[in-house]
Amino acid sequence: MTQNSHSNFPWNHVIGFILSIALTLLSVWIALYTSLSITAIIWIIVSLAIIQAGIQLFMFMHIREGEGGAQVFTMVYSAIIGVIIVAGTIWVINSMMHSMSM
Amino acid sequence: MQLDEFFVTGDPLIYGADVSIILSLIGIIFVLTKYKKWKWLWNEWLTTVDHKKLGVMYIISAVLMLFRGGVDAMLMRAQLTLPNNEFLDSSHYNEIFTTHGTIMIIFMAMPFLIGLMNVVVPLQIGARDVAYPFLNAVSFWTFFMGAMLFNISFIIGGSPSAGWTSYVPMAGNELSPGPGQNYYLLGLQVAGIGTLLTGINFLVTILKMRAPGMTLMRMPMFTWSSAITCVLIIFAFPVLTVALALMTLDRIFGAHFFTLMDGGMPMLWANLFWIWGHPEVYIVILPAFGIFSEVISTFSRKNLFGYKAMVYSMVVIALLSFIVWVHHFFTMGADASVNSFFSLTTMAIAIPTGVKIFNWLLTLYKGRIKINTAMLWSLAFIPNFVIGGVTGVMLAMAAADYQYHNTYFLVAHFHYVLISGTVYACFAGLYYWYPKVFGHKLNETLGKISFWIFVIGFNVCFFPMYFLGFAGMPRRVHTYAEDTGWFELNAVASVGGVLMAIGFVIIVYNIYYSIRYAERVKTGDPWDGRTLEWSTPAPVPYYNFAKIPDVHGLDPYWQIKKEGKQELDIEEERLEQIHMPDNSGVPVIMSVLLFIAGFGLVFEWMWMAIAATIGVIVTMIMRSFDPDEGHHVEVEEIKEIERNVRRKED
Ligand code: HEM
Ligand SMILES: [Cu+2]
Numbered sequence: 001m002t003q004n005s006h007s008n009f010p011w012n013h014v015i016g017f018i019l020s021i022a023l024t025l026l027s028v029w030i031a032l033y034t035s036l037s038i039t040a041i042i043w044i045i046v047s048l049a050i051i052q053a054g055i056q057l058f059m060f061m062h063i064r065e066g067e068g069g070a071q072v073f074t075m076v077y078s079a080i081i082g083v084i085i086v087a088g089t090i091w092v093i094n095s096m097m098h099s100m101s102m
Numbered sequence: 103m104q105l106d107e108f109f110v111t112g113d114p115l116i117y118g119a120d121v122s123i124i125l126s127l128i129g130i131i132f133v134l135t136k137y138k139k140w141k142w143l144w145n146e147w148l149t150t151v152d153h154k155k156l157g158v159m160y161i162i163s164a165v166l167m168l169f170r171g172g173v174d175a176m177l178m179r180a181q182l183t184l185p186n187n188e189f190l191d192s193s194h195y196n197e198i199f200t201t202h203g204t205i206m207i208i209f210m211a212m213p214f215l216i217g218l219m220n221v222v223v224p225l226q227i228g229a230r231d232v233a234y235p236f237l238n239a240v241s242f243w244t245f246f247m248g249a250m251l252f253n254i255s256f257i258i259g260g261s262p263s264a265g266w267t268s269y270v271p272m273a274g275n276e277l278s279p280g281p282g283q284n285y286y287l288l289g290l291q292v293a294g295i296g297t298l299l300t301g302i303n304f305l306v307t308i309l310k311m312r313a314p315g316m317t318l319m320r321m322p323m324f325t326w327s328s329a330i331t332c333v334l335i336i337f338a339f340p341v342l343t344v345a346l347a348l349m350t351l352d353r354i355f356g357a358h359f360f361t362l363m364d365g366g367m368p369m370l371w372a373n374l375f376w377i378w379g380h381p382e383v384y385i386v387i388l389p390a391f392g393i394f395s396e397v398i399s400t401f402s403r404k405n406l407f408g409y410k411a412m413v414y415s416m417v418v419i420a421l422l423s424f425i426v427w428v429h430h431f432f433t434m435g436a437d438a439s440v441n442s443f444f445s446l447t448t449m450a451i452a453i454p455t456g457v458k459i460f461n462w463l464l465t466l467y468k469g470r471i472k473i474n475t476a477m478l479w480s481l482a483f484i485p486n487f488v489i490g491g492v493t494g495v496m497l498a499m500a501a502a503d504y505q506y507h508n509t510y511f512l513v514a515h516f517h518y519v520l521i522s523g524t525v526y527a528c529f530a531g532l533y534y535w536y537p538k539v540f541g542h543k544l545n546e547t548l549g550k551i552s553f554w555i556f557v558i559g560f561n562v563c564f565f566p567m568y569f570l571g572f573a574g575m576p577r578r579v580h581t582y583a584e585d586t587g588w589f590e591l592n593a594v595a596s597v598g599g600v601l602m603a604i605g606f607v608i609i610v611y612n613i614y615y616s617i618r619y620a621e622r623v624k625t626g627d628p629w630d631g632r633t634l635e636w637s638t639p640a641p642v643p644y645y646n647f648a649k650i651p652d653v654h655g656l657d658p659y660w661q662i663k664k665e666g667k668q669e670l671d672i673e674e675e676r677l678e679q680i681h682m683p684d685n686s687g688v689p690v691i692m693s694v695l696l697f698i699a700g701f702g703l704v705f706e707w708m709w710m711a712i713a714a715t716i717g718v719i720v721t722m723i724m725r726s727f728d729p730d731e732g733h734h735v736e737v738e739e740i741k742e743i744e745r746n747v748r749r750k751e752d
Contacts, residue, residue: 078337081337081424084424084425085341085377085424088377088425088427089370089373089374089377091440092373092428092436092440093367093369093370093373095436095437095439095440096369096434096435096436097369098437
């Protein structure tokens with residue numbers, strides 16, 4: 001198994017794991033127990049999700065170790081699929097909600 | 103909970119199933135004990151990490167699931183044969199079409215193809231196993247336990263009944279109370295872990311473990327199709343995982359992601375389901391394309407026409423399949439711009455698919471064609487799949503889809519693509535690669551008989567459904583009135599269904615017959631094959647290749663044969679020790695614990711779910727601290743094995 005190059009203990013993984021759990025709990029808390037407006041909550045938890053995705057890329061997924069071209073390609077491809085799914089969903093659902101309320 | 107709520111009661115069909123399940127369990131336990139086979143079962147199969155054995159177990163499970171799904175299908179055809187039939191009531195009918203669809207897609211089609219991938223891909227690329235053999239065992243066992251969890255629903259607790267698409271609010275707590283829908287959520291969730299791991303495992307294997315000289319553009323087409331399938335799995339399955347988890351939170355923990363009340367969005371379920379669901383239909387068709395490419399090229403005795411076009415069209419399909427999902431719910435009320443966009447993308451996906459059809463035809467053109475069972479399935483695929491594809495394009499026109507949607511026209515479309523695509527491919531692949539694994543061919547006469555009965559039966563069963571669709575018959579209805587005029591076509595369809603069942607029985611019988619009576623193949627290359635898997639002996643030694651081959655072009659084994667340097671000379675070659683992974687009991691134990699955790703959640707027995715989840719975590723920790731160095735096969739042992747397997751060849 002790949003190990004952290006400096007020490008034997010997988011610090012990266014442990015810290016990444018703890019941060020991920022903390023960020024998730026924080027989003028749950030914000031969504032359920034604060035009285036912010038829906039829009040504010042959505043912006044905050046989406047930002048937290050993006051931060052968490054970043055943490056996982058660095059702590060678990062060896063994003064710094066990949067080989068140039070292939071790494072860039074997979075990251076761009078993933079980003080495109082991610083954007084398609086999220087933006088597409090918003091577009092489609094909004095359109096359906098809109099036509100329902102007419 | 104009362105015992106008679108726990109076990110499903112009241113229906114003679116189900117009591118029959120109970121009895122046969124108990125009898126077969128007793129039978130299995132008896133045989134294993136009588137012949138002292140428990141230890142053998144554990145050492146050789148339950149703990150194995152060998153990709154070939156895992157592949158065989160995948161395929162056996164898939165055939166069992168094809169039987170289960172097939173029985174469901176027969177029951178539905180029996181009910182629909184006559185108008186106003188009272189053989190099944192509506193709620194029982196709902197359960198049956200739900201389990202039929204879910205089992206056929208998730209627990210039959212995908213595992214069958216993944217099983218063939220397991221057997222074939224490492225051999226085709228000249229590797230000794232997959233990149234992560236332990237993970238591969240986890241994949242199989244989580245799939246198997248997920249499938250079992252889903253399958254027991256009809257005798258314990260009751261089956262899901264909201265369709266394989268499980269649209270909310272139908273699948274929500276109000277309209278589907280009780281454990282049934284939970285089985286769907288948890289069974290798919292557990293099996294989905296396995297699928298996702300397979301996707302990662304095989305992509306890494308294909309990218310990193312090819313024999314020296316096998317560049318990407320020299321990979322066999324089945325390996326290419328598997329690689330693209332893995333990409334689809336990796337991007338599509340997380341969406342299903344999340345959607346299932348959200349619905350589980352809704353149903354068991356009172357959340358409101360998809361509920362009608364409290365700000366939930368029922369349509370979001372349909373949206374997420376099909377973001378996964380459309381790539382999923384390509385996950386089960388691309389490997390099939392790969393199989394047909396191998397079979398057609400081998401038995402036309404030509405290399406594949408337009409190899410590059412084949413590869414690029416699959417890459418395009420992989421991209422496009424993520425931007426067409428709305429075609430499954432054109433009628434749900436999106437505005438014209440949304441529907442037009444997804445109409446166009448859907449029609450566009452027919453272009454790369456059409457390109458591939460021409461590639462196969464031109465591979466056949468002027469080939470020296472050899473007809474056998476594997477080839478027959480591949481030849482029948484082409485016209486039948488074209489019918490499925492063309493009707494797909496008809497459905498893709500959003501305005502027209504308002505007419506076709508949720509009628510038997512749609513049912514006919516997806517059976518034409520799934521059966522004549524995926525199922526024919528599974529059978530073709532089974533006949534083609536069977537001798538590689540078991541050392542004997544399947545009987546050709548029985549093979550051809552079953553082929554004709556099944557293919558004729560399929561067309562008799564599903565072609566009339568297009569016209570039932572035009573006549574307005576909706577899907578998922580348990581009966582219809584006499585004056586609808588749907589009786590004749592339904593009766594014809596049922597006759598076709600019976601023919602398919604007979605064909606299936608002959609195929610299974612053929613396996614039994616061939617194990618008993620077929621003669622051993624004398625070489626590892628019974629079909630005069632072109633790709634590396636045929637350069638190994640049959641059955642393949644567990645380390646696959648005594649010496650990793652050098653690859654110099656497409657169809658490397660064909661090249662080796664042409665140059666006249668066929669055999670590996672074990673006395674002369676300088677063989678080296680081979681490093682192989684160790685067996686492990688952790689995957690099967692972990693998966694049994696996942697099964698128990700899932701079962702606990704199905705009945706909302708939290709103590710059980712929590713205890714088993716802790717168990718799962720413990721097995722993960724055990725695995726993390728296991729250094730697992732593997733073992734070495736010594737040169738002498740390799741020579742010994744190779745002498746034995748190759749002796750019978752001369
Ligand atoms: C030529 C390419 C294809 C096109 C244009 C196409 C188009 C469509 C459209 C528009 C629908 C939705 C119709 C409706 O719900 O009213 C549909 C449904 C479906 N298609 Fe296809 N399709 C194609 C190929 C395939 C393939 C290759 C498969 C699988 C092997 C497949 C499997 C399905 C399934 C399972 C459904 C129905 C799902 C359900 O509602 O339960 N299709 N197709
Ligand atoms: Cu689709």
